[in-house]
Amino acid sequence: MIEDYHDGELDALRAAEVAAHLRDCAECSKELALLENEDRVYQAYAGRVQVSLELPPELLERALREKASSRGPARRHWTAGLFSTPVWLRQGLAAAFLVLVSVTGTLLLVRHYRAENALSSQQAASAVGGERSLEAALESIRRAEQEYLNAIGVLTDIIDKQKSTLDPRLVAELQQNLRSIDEHIAATRQAYYAQPGNAELALYMLAAYSRKVELLQDLAA
Amino acid sequence: MEGRGRAVAACGLDRSSQRGGLRVADEKAPGDSKREQEDLPEPVVALARAGDPEAFRAIFRRYGRPVLTFIFHLVGDRSRAEELTQETFYRAYRGLEGMRSSVRLSTWLFGVARNVVRESMREKRRNLREVGLDDMTLMALHDERAGPDESCITDELQRAIWRSLRSLSEDQRIVFVLKLLNKMRYEEISLITGSSIGKLKTDLHRARQKMRQSLQPYLAGRIP
Numbered sequence: 001m002i003e004d005y006h007d008g009e010l011d012a013l014r015a016a017e018v019a020a021h022l023r024d025c026a027e028c029s030k031e032l033a034l035l036e037n038e039d040r041v042y043q044a045y046a047g048r049v050q051v052s053l054e055l056p057p058e059l060l061e062r063a064l065r066e067k068a069s070s071r072g073p074a075r076r077h078w079t080a081g082l083f084s085t086p087v088w089l090r091q092g093l094a095a096a097f098l099v100l101v102s103v104t105g106t107l108l109l110v111r112h113y114r115a116e117n118a119l120s121s122q123q124a125a126s127a128v129g130g131e132r133s134l135e136a137a138l139e140s141i142r143r144a145e146q147e148y149l150n151a152i153g154v155l156t157d158i159i160d161k162q163k164s165t166l167d168p169r170l171v172a173e174l175q176q177n178l179r180s181i182d183e184h185i186a187a188t189r190q191a192y193y194a195q196p197g198n199a200e201l202a203l204y205m206l207a208a209y210s211r212k213v214e215l216l217q218d219l220a221a
Numbered sequence: 222m223e224g225r226g227r228a229v230a231a232c233g234l235d236r237s238s239q240r241g242g243l244r245v246a247d248e249k250a251p252g253d254s255k256r257e258q259e260d261l262p263e264p265v266v267a268l269a270r271a272g273d274p275e276a277f278r279a280i281f282r283r284y285g286r287p288v289l290t291f292i293f294h295l296v297g298d299r300s301r302a303e304e305l306t307q308e309t310f311y312r313a314y315r316g317l318e319g320m321r322s323s324v325r326l327s328t329w330l331f332g333v334a335r336n337v338v339r340e341s342m343r344e345k346r347r348n349l350r351e352v353g354l355d356d357m358t359l360m361a362l363h364d365e366r367a368g369p370d371e372s373c374i375t376d377e378l379q380r381a382i383w384r385s386l387r388s389l390s391e392d393q394r395i396v397f398v399l400k401l402l403n404k405m406r407y408e409e410i411s412l413i414t415g416s417s418i419g420k421l422k423t424d425l426h427r428a429r430q431k432m433r434q435s436l437q438p439y440l441a442g443r444i445p
């Protein structure tokens with residue numbers, strides 16, 4: 001019972017009973033003290049038995065390849081139909097791609113800024129400039145999101161016009177995929193706007209938008 | 222034995238105070254600091270489930286080290302532990318889509334790790350190879366960023382804990398590592414191991430007693 005109490009495994013009522021008992025029982029109090037002291041030692045041990053571990057890139061590549069092959073024929077690369085699309089659409093997609101590159105760079109800047117801040121508090125003097133960089137980064141992310149929304153709007157219009165000529169099964173599959181991506185977009189967007197300074201969440205959100213653009217472009221082409 | 226007292230001197234082992242003849246623990250309630258297995262935000266997990274490599278990298282960054290530590294304590298060999306950790310995350314990436322949404326990601330991952338280790342152990346038994354206790358392995362696993370001034374325990378005590386852990390039965394060691402080092406709840410450990418909570422409690426109690434006995438020379442004089 002003392003171990004469960006120490007480990008936080010008792011409900012509130014039982015925990016209160018044990019706490020009351022501990023006030024009158026020197027033996028149980030001593031046991032609790034032993035457990036707490038041992039726990040500190042084990043925590044220190046656990047903290048030391050840690051290693052820096054890098055994720056080997058080939059691990060994910062192998063998993064990705066096998067996962068893709070288990071789903072049937074590989075999907076056509078997104079660039080495959082690029083040159084059969086109208087010029088103005090290509091320009092829109094190129095703009096979206098440039099935004100992605102720009103945002104990736106911006107995110108790297110944000111991470112760099114944060115890493116620098118974490119290094120030393122003595123660099124506080126440069127914080128004002130850093131804050132400006134951060135604001136610029138956030139603005140860039142907002143712009144990127146807008147660019148993606150614009151691209152999605154254009155592509156959706158094109159596909160809507162083509163829908164009547166498409167196989168209904170394909171349309172149903174498209175709608176299902178889009179629903180799934182839209183859910184991801186909504187979830188990542190919610191997470192990002194709850195923590196607007198979080199570069200990683202921004203990356204996930206933009207990646208979700210990017211996936212939708214890719215899917216729509218694939219179909220429109 | 223001299224110097225063993227110093228091994229824990231910086232750990233705050235005598236931070237507790239006595240009031241009215243009874244020892245009163247530090248202010249926080251039991252179990253308060255025990256919920257450190259925070260899962261990643263749901264959108265990240267959802268993206269990983271959809272196959273997003275960047276999201277999966279985030280999962281690896283969050284759980285790679287705890288999983289490696291868990292596996293290391295089961296197999297006792299660093300390079301093998303790294304190999305099995307890779308296998309664990311490889312399988313996790315492939316199987317993440319099938320993970321039940323009611324299960325916590327960390328619980329599921331440790332379950333995958335447990336299976337990977339179990340299969341590897343079976344293989345090892347077939348090969349009749351015995352992995353011996355290797356203190357050098359443990360030293361190599363130390364986080365070198367933790368210098369002597371920052372650490373609460375010495376290398377000597379570290380090795381003593383390691384040796385004591387290796388002397389536990391596998392079931393006892395698993396519950397000890399998951400419960401006391403990784404701060405998981407019995408319910409989660411039960412899902413990972415398939416053991417009942419009653420058995421887990423018994424195993425942990427015995428493990429604690431054995432560890433206390435083994436480490437007594439190192440901790441003597443420091444326990445109130």
